[in-house]
Amino acid sequence: MLTISRTLSLPESELAERFLRADGPGGQHVNRTESAVELRFDVARSPTLPEPLRERLLARRDRRLTDEGVLVIQARRFRDQARNRDDARERLVEIIRGALTVPKKRVATKPTRASKERRLAGKQQRGKLKQTRSRKPVID
Template sequence: MLQVSPTLAIPDDELVERFVRSSGPGGQNVNKVATAVELRFDVVNSPSLPEPVRARLLARRDRRLTDEGVLVLSAQRFRTQDRNREDARERLAALIAAVLVPPKKRIATKPTKGSKERRLGAKRERSTVKQQRRSSGWDKE
């Protein structure tokens, strides 16, 4: 059972783990032992995800998300299979936890009186500079 939050847990039967050979550190062990983990989680068909969380997760347009709605995480940071498995599960939990809280709605605000005055003052200054350049008589001899 992968505990994402106090209210959300994902059963192990929804997670598909595949172990493959890893690149990177490990010496000759790399050629013999499948230490890298490929964790797959079907976001679209998961019964444990609430609908709003599923929608936000699919809307992220993450490159690790396949066209069928399966999230594929690859972990090969560590030299042991157990550590890589743990790492992949932690990353999945963090990814789901990030979309658990709905984003805040933006409240439209108006510019303050001071900011309007500063903007108009800057426009006036720029205008006078350009007018002075025009009429300052760059003589055309």
């Protein structure tokens, strides 16, 4: 079980791990061992996730989320497989925890009269400054 919060945890059966060869440090050993981890979690078809949480996760513009709704996390930061595996799981937990909180709705506001006047005064001032930079035609 992968614990997300006190009320939510994911069973191991919903996580798919694949091990691959990682690039980076490790010398010749890196060519023989599969230390990188690719963790896949099917957000769209997970029976564990509550519907509002699933919608928030799928609505994110995240390059790790495929068109089919599968979240793919690649971990190759460390040189050994166990640490990369833990890293991938921690990153999955952080992504799901981030979607647990419901974002506040934005309340639309209008600019005040004073702020509109300040904006227009600034525009006029910049316009006058630019006019002074231009060359005046010489009249004979």
